[in-house]
Amino acid sequence: MNARPMLRGLWRWAREFAGERAYEVYLEHHHARHPGEPPLPEREFWRRRTDDRERNPRARCC
Template sequence: MAAGLAVLTRGVRGVARYFGGVLGADAYAKYLEHHRAAGHVEAPLTEREFWRDRTDRQDSNPQGRCC
């Protein structure tokens, strides 16, 4: 029973990660990973600054998106 529950839990987490990726919820984590890998000297944006900047860029340069 416990093994079945563990498999189900992993499956649900996998589905949640998939939809999070599709919806862009993991964009900040990807940004931090890129920032670290690129060797930037300055500190990365805070999460709040990142989402504000992303929204501002999308508003000023609208492209094919649903909303």
């Protein structure tokens, strides 16, 4: 068994869990759904993503 692909899978999973892949996912989504339009630059994307939570607060349980 090679450990490298497994580690890479785990790292990818951790990034996904932490929400770090959001921009990559957004780019994929954007190219698929709105081809031709320029996507948001990375910095702007993260800024909007956090500010979005200003309008949609999430309940956290006890």
